[in-house]
Amino acid sequence: MSSLSNISTATLTKDLRLEWRSKDAINSMLFFALLVVVIFSFSFNPTAEESRQIAGGLVWVAFLFAAVVALNQTWARELRNQVLDAYRVSPAPANALFLAKAVGNFVFVSVLEALMTPLFIVFYTLRALGPAWQLIPLAMLGTWAVVVNGTFFAAMSIRTRSREIMLPLLLFPISIPALLSMVEGTSAILTGEASAKFWIVLLAVYDLVFTSVSLLLFETVLNAE
Amino acid sequence: MKKAFPIFALLTLVLLSYALYEALVAAPTEQTMGDVQRIFYYHVPSAWTAFLLFLVNFVASVVYLVNRSDKADMVALVTAEVGVVFCTVVLVTGPIWARPVWGIWWTWDLRLTLTLVLWLIYVSYLMLRRFSSGSQTPVMAAVLAVFGALDVPLVYFSIWYFRTQHPSPVIGRGGSLDPRMARVLLINWAAFLCFAVLICWSRYRLERLKREVEETQALEALLEPRGVR
Numbered sequence: 001m002s003s004l005s006n007i008s009t010a011t012l013t014k015d016l017r018l019e020w021r022s023k024d025a026i027n028s029m030l031f032f033a034l035l036v037v038v039i040f041s042f043s044f045n046p047t048a049e050e051s052r053q054i055a056g057g058l059v060w061v062a063f064l065f066a067a068v069v070a071l072n073q074t075w076a077r078e079l080r081n082q083v084l085d086a087y088r089v090s091p092a093p094a095n096a097l098f099l100a101k102a103v104g105n106f107v108f109v110s111v112l113e114a115l116m117t118p119l120f121i122v123f124y125t126l127r128a129l130g131p132a133w134q135l136i137p138l139a140m141l142g143t144w145a146v147v148v149n150g151t152f153f154a155a156m157s158i159r160t161r162s163r164e165i166m167l168p169l170l171l172f173p174i175s176i177p178a179l180l181s182m183v184e185g186t187s188a189i190l191t192g193e194a195s196a197k198f199w200i201v202l203l204a205v206y207d208l209v210f211t212s213v214s215l216l217l218f219e220t221v222l223n224a225e
Numbered sequence: 226m227k228k229a230f231p232i233f234a235l236l237t238l239v240l241l242s243y244a245l246y247e248a249l250v251a252a253p254t255e256q257t258m259g260d261v262q263r264i265f266y267y268h269v270p271s272a273w274t275a276f277l278l279f280l281v282n283f284v285a286s287v288v289y290l291v292n293r294s295d296k297a298d299m300v301a302l303v304t305a306e307v308g309v310v311f312c313t314v315v316l317v318t319g320p321i322w323a324r325p326v327w328g329i330w331w332t333w334d335l336r337l338t339l340t341l342v343l344w345l346i347y348v349s350y351l352m353l354r355r356f357s358s359g360s361q362t363p364v365m366a367a368v369l370a371v372f373g374a375l376d377v378p379l380v381y382f383s384i385w386y387f388r389t390q391h392p393s394p395v396i397g398r399g400g401s402l403d404p405r406m407a408r409v410l411l412i413n414w415a416a417f418l419c420f421a422v423l424i425c426w427s428r429y430r431l432e433r434l435k436r437e438v439e440e441t442q443a444l445e446a447l448l449e450p451r452g453v454r
Contacts (some may be wrong), residue, residue, distance in 0.1 A: 177383040224364035
């Protein structure tokens, strides 16, 4: 167990430091999300009441697309210099690597969300009519849902031809219930018309199921020859 | 085995024609919907067949992950392909029926959306198989099949809470379905199942031959003296 947490921490620290120095993922995600916000704003030009109805969808679609940018880069770095092959032959547990990568992506996407949310509020003049604090567990669970599956499928799509396009093709169909929960939960909180509790519970179940199955099967995927 | 295939194909053909006759001629006309209701004898059996094939795909994928048997992988591939075809039939016949009866082609209701999501998951499964190369394909495909199967109940609950507009099931709930219609439905399902098994069988044989050819070619390339080609 200690080796698992040691290796996870080491990999996570390395990834965070690399990202801190290069800022590749966060910059491309931020700019991409910004573009989505601006384009959506132009195409719909909503009033305050309308934007409360549609903002849940816009926010999460923008974050989902932006997250794919970061997720695609997760493993690309490890392919150079055969780092992944070296990892495969080492006795280190595969799940330590997976957890580190997933947590790293969670940090990146969370930072993106923290920076983009004020912008959304400004552009769409948003104000929550429901209990706004519920947005925090909703966002955290939703982000983990996208990131845990995204990290897993990125490890799969890196082995295919046309790897960049393969990740969303695998990730989006499986993410439909998570995306629906995030969008509906956010809309419920913003409009204050319904309770978001069901969606938060559903996201928690989704996270539990897919985190377990990812941890169960990651070694199989990593060692697939 | 080789003789069984044409016999089974013939039986399926006979059963399919009989089911066609039953569905179009023998079955009573529905009171309110009229003849348009007869598409039900294709829509519902296709749906059941598709779901059954996806279930077999899931079981075969788990078997493959446990014992890495080549046969299980071929079964998974074949059932996913044929399942997607039947699922497409469901998604096409549904709107054709819905337009005159409901007045709309499509609605985001529980079973429609669930079927569509299933179709999307299995199309992504087939794309993964197509875009990945070599011996890692079966492993990754089997893993994705497990993810897809686990996703189904979550999709179900999310959409169940989201909305429901579909007519509540007529089968198995009080049995308001005319017994003659139920009989025709079951005959059609039997015919569609046989048809699905037949296609899967033939696709399985094709896949086995394809893999044998590939193996032989790889072996020949190894045995050939260097520099000849």
